[in-house]
Amino acid sequence: MSMTDHVKATIKSVNFHLRNVYRIRRFITIDSCYHLVRTLILSRLDYAHSLMFGTSSKDRKKLQQLQNRAARIVFRTDRYHPSAPLLDRLHWLPVEKRVVYKVLLLTFKCLNGLGPSYLTNTLAYYSPVRSNLRSENKQLLQIPRTRRTYGDNAFRAAAPRLWNAIPTSMRKCNSVCAFK
Known part of the structure; x- marks a missing residue:
């Protein structure tokens, strides 16, 4: 039993919403973007979290990459910017700790x-x-x-x-x- 299918579905859904938020990011404030990302993306990442305990590191890494990408969109930084300081500023725990x-x-x-x-x-x-x-x-x-x-x-x-x-x-x- 693995959560790979659930992770794939989550990735697909979150990527769709991240692309849409990215398209409108320049028109909204940081605060609005934060609430939008929290509502659309983090709610999907948090779904069935207790079942994610003990899943493969490969699946957790994919979900962490999505969370990092969401943080970069909120602050409008490039993809090479380190995500740890951004997660700290947003008060978001990394996926494994969540x-x-x-x-x-x-x-x-x-x-x-x-x-x-x-x-x-x-x-x-x-x-x-x-x-x-x-x-x-x-x-x-x-x-x-x-x-x-x-x-x-x-x-x-x-x-x-x-x-x-x-x-x-x-x-x-x-x-x-x-x-x-």
């Missing part, structure tokens, strides 16, 4: 009763066998064993691994806004 962020946000929502029940049921808090361990109060999640590489990319295995890697202060947040 995927991790979306998985962690969905995990937070599931643990606080805001996520779908079918995902909430796959998560369980880690309870150590012995008492009085430091890991007892860290709100860690139990990582299930998987047999295949694809199983490691499933939400039930990936979410606990990512959740356990973030600082304890983030795991103990009370609201979605504080977690973001």
